[in-house]
Amino acid sequence: RALVVMKDVSKVFSSGTVALTGMSLTVNGGEFVSLLGPSGCGKSTALRIIAGLGDTTTGTIDWPSSRINAKGLPEGDISFVFQEPTLMPWATVFGNVYLPLKLRGVSKHAAYDDIMAALTRVGLKDFVDAYPRELSGGMKMRVSIARALVTKPKLLLMDEPFAALDEITRQKLNDDVLRLWKETGITVIFVTHSVFESAYLSNRIVVMKARPGRVHADFPLITSLERD
Numbered sequence: 284r285a286l287v288v289m290k291d292v293s294k295v296f297s298s299g300t301v302a303l304t305g306m307s308l309t310v311n312g313g314e315f316v317s318l319l320g321p322s323g324c325g326k327s328t329a330l331r332i333i334a335g336l337g338d339t340t341t342g343t344i345d346w347p348s349s350r351i352n353a354k355g356l357p358e359g360d361i362s363f364v365f366q367e368p369t370l371m372p373w374a375t376v377f378g379n380v381y382l383p384l385k386l387r388g389v390s391k392h393a394a395y396d397d398i399m400a401a402l403t404r405v406g407l408k409d410f411v412d413a414y415p416r417e418l419s420g421g422m423k424m425r426v427s428i429a430r431a432l433v434t435k436p437k438l439l440l441m442d443e444p445f446a447a448l449d450e451i452t453r454q455k456l457n458d459d460v461l462r463l464w465k466e467t468g469i470t471v472i473f474v475t476h477s478v479f480e481s482a483y484l485s486n487r488i489v490v491m492k493a494r495p496g497r498v499h500a501d502f503p504l505i506t507s508l509e510r511d
């Protein structure tokens with residue numbers, strides 16, 4: 284069951300930079316895909332297009348399993364985690380995780396169980412009332428993951444999410460993401476330039492090359508990475 288079908292996509296920015304040419308990629312439900320490649324090869328551009336956050340210059344992007352809104356974009360199935368957690372400093376952990384549901388018109392009362400479930404998943408249920416300034420970098424990132432999960436997306440997109448964290452925190456968070464993937468039915472696309480990370484995390488590695496950005500190799504990993 285395909286969640287994302289990218290066909291022959293190119294992306295040329297107004298600056299003239301050709302970020303992608305002839306990029307095709309199909310991601311099926313349940314996969315954990317690493318998008319691996321050197322800086323500047325177009326990983327973020329591809330991920331933004333997959334999220335519906337950026338348009339293509341030529342080629343097509345489809346989300347065959349999603350409800351499509353009037354703008355032709357998928358409604359509600361996709362969450363994005365960026366390298367910067369971008370939490371609202373004036374809101375508590377609870378308020379930050381509530382935000383995506385608030386934007387959908389869900390009351391705090393109705394959202395409560397989902398918020399607590401998302402925070403429990405990332406090990407932060409005891410920190411609901413804390414403010415972002417009271418949290419470490421790793422904890423802020425966990426809040427950001429909880430915020431992405433609270434809408435119960437089918438597809439979680441992560442753009443070098445832990446690159447700014449120290450090695451130990453990063454490894455802990457990698458384990459958390461792996462556990463999350465194993466325990467839920469979620470599909471993950473994880474952008475990284477770390478060969479180690481891609482081998483550790485995913486069950487499929489899509490290697491991109493630069494100038495012009497496109498898929499260079501695409502292979503399944505035979506590892507112990509299987510859902511129970």
Ligand code: ADP
Binds near residue numbers: 298300325329496
């Ligand atoms: P990666 O995520 O692999 O580092 P990006 O997708 O961020 O690569 O960038 C691909 C290329 O497109 C780079 O040369 C980058 O400088 C360029 N680029 C990215 N975003 C923009 C933009 N908004 N305007 C112009 N050029 C951009």
Ligand code: ADP
Binds near residue numbers: 417418419455
């Ligand atoms: P990390 O980024 O992995 O959370 P830290 O060294 O900042 O690394 O924190 C280590 C652990 O200490 C955290 O995972 C958390 O369990 C706990 N911790 C961090 N900040 C606080 C805090 N403000 N209050 C209580 N416990 C905290």
